[in-house]
Amino acid sequence: MxxxxxxxxxxxxxxxxxxxxxxxxxxxxxxxxxxxxxxxxxxxxxxxxxxxxxxxxxxxxxxxxxxxxxxxxxxxxxxxxxxxxxxxxxxxxxxxxxxxxxxxxxxxxxxxxxxxxxxxxxxxxxxxxxxxxxxxxxxxxxxxxxxxxxxxxxxxxxxTNVTAIGRGMTQVAVSVKDVLREMKELKPASSNDQVDKTSGESCLEAASEPHDGNSSEDDIGNDLSPEEMKVAERAIEVVSDTLSFVKVLIHSIIGLLKVEKPSDNSSFVNSLEKLLQLCQELGRQIDEIGACLYPPQEIPAIKAGSEKILSIIDTVQVEVEELLGSSDVFMEPCNGLRSSLRQLASELSNSSIADEAARLENITLTDK
Known part of the structure; x- marks a missing residue:
């Protein structure tokens, strides 16, 4: 057997x-x-x-x-x-x-x-x-x-293509919402953490001071200076407006469900795919900006990300107008996001953080 x-x-x-x-x-x-x-x-x-x-x-x-x-x-x-x-x-x-x-x-x-x-x-x-x-x-x-x-x-x-692409955009919205939540957890350094310039206390001396035993290790290095906090606040406005922008875009795409038929031509589908790709790139830039807000803030990278987002908005607007025609409902979040980007750019140009980072880099290069 x-x-x-x-x-x-x-x-x-x-x-x-x-x-x-x-x-x-x-x-x-x-x-x-x-x-x-x-x-x-x-x-x-x-x-x-x-x-x-x-x-x-x-x-x-x-x-x-x-x-x-x-x-x-x-x-x-x-x-x-x-x-x-x-x-x-x-x-x-x-x-x-x-x-x-x-x-x-x-x-x-x-x-x-x-x-x-x-x-x-x-x-x-x-x-x-x-x-x-x-x-x-x-x-x-x-x-x-x-x-x-x-x-x-x-x-x-x-x-359907519309449903699949709408879900892809929804994933971007969820990601942007997560970044926004994390950014809102950033906080300014307490007065005890600030170096008293008049006393001449060095950063090294400040770092050597004992910390409160109740502080979390996760908080170390995440507290922002007043100037860094201003940049973060402007960036939070950008991310919040980006979330609104993506949500309105999703609603616009979902509205196309009434239009799409099995015989939809390739140009229609290609336009939807391009919008999704732009939306996903928007999400990647938001991730980059969020990561750059932790000290020491990377001002050049934040500037570059902001400029890319501005370019994405312009391209998305053109694509949406070709699909749906001009829409005041969509223009509102577009203009709102542009406005917050301008405010962030203004804050970055006034910031001395980038100059300080460049100075420290030059010192490092000189030492080498």
Whole structure:
């Protein structure tokens, strides 16, 4: 019996390898953009096929609830499972007709979760064939859960370019909101931390003074001088206005849901993709500015980031006007952000922090 079981397991492994190879070939097809003239599959059809994959996973798990499953039953279920998975992949590919990079990426990520969890389930099924350990047999039903979860997650996958891009912008808004929260935690140094210039106390002497035992190590080096605090306050206004800017942009994009149809042309999708890229670059610049506010503040980097943000606003405004026409609702946050950027620029130009940093750098270079 042992020899027969071993031979059957070898056969099952060969069959499994063949199925896996077919799925891998299909995945390579999915990496290619379907032609625009192809028939577009609705995401509802993809989800329905996902439900079938989930049911197939349940059937595989049921095989291991009793005694050792029969060789023929495993082979037949494996064939049925991979046929269903193959159909699921082909429908998923059909759903990306007319999809831009963002929507395609979201679809591929969801599909990958279904495929990966399916592979783990089927590989474990074959690896346990012929074993008689109760604990090992329990592993198969437990691997059904991840397949269910992956198939259920298909309901949350965006089905249109507008939805996918809107979510991408929402992620930027969340990131900017996090930066704003962290920036608001910056605080000025207490009077005890300021060096009394009239007493001639050096920075080294001040640093050597014992600190309050209740102070947190996380606070060390985060307290700002009055001048640094002014820069931070202006920067906080910029980030706050950036958040408002992104929110209005998101609402504008969501409004396009009433316009988008499966036959949307590529120029429409390209415009949306460009807006998302600009929005993401805006988020990166906000991250940079936030990181530069901690002492010693990096004034040149803050200036450079502010200038890039100003350029992004101008470009976004042009793109939005091409899609929606001129909008007072959108112009308001644009002008508000420009105003706060001008105020930050003014504060930076008046700041002696940059001059002090340059002086210290020159001293360091001279010493070398």
């Amino acid at each position: 042992a020899a027969r079981s071993k031979k059957e397991k070898e056969h099952l492994n060969l069959v499994l390898g063949s199925h896996l190879a077919t799925i891998h070939e299909t995945l390579q097809v999915l990496d290619k953009t379907p032609p625009s003239f192809a028939t577009k599959v609705t995401w509802d059809d993809v989800m329905k096929m996902g439900d079938q994959v989930s049911k197939q996973a349940t059937t595989v798990g049921m095989l291991w609830t009793g005694e050792q499953p029969e060789f023929k039953a495993i082979e037949e279920n494996m064939a049925s499972y991979f046929n269903t998975l193959q159909g699921f992949l082909l429908l998923s590919h059909g759903s990306t007709v007319g999809a831009g990079p963002t929507l395609s990426s979201a679809v591929h990520a969801s599909v990958k979760q279904v495929v990966d969890s399916s592979f783990r389930l089927m590989k474990e099924t074959i690896s346990l064939y012929g074993t008689h350990s109760k604990d090992q047999k329990l592993a198969v039903p437990q691997l059904v859960g991840p397949v269910w979860e992956a198939c259920s997650a298909l309901k949350k996958t965006p089905s």
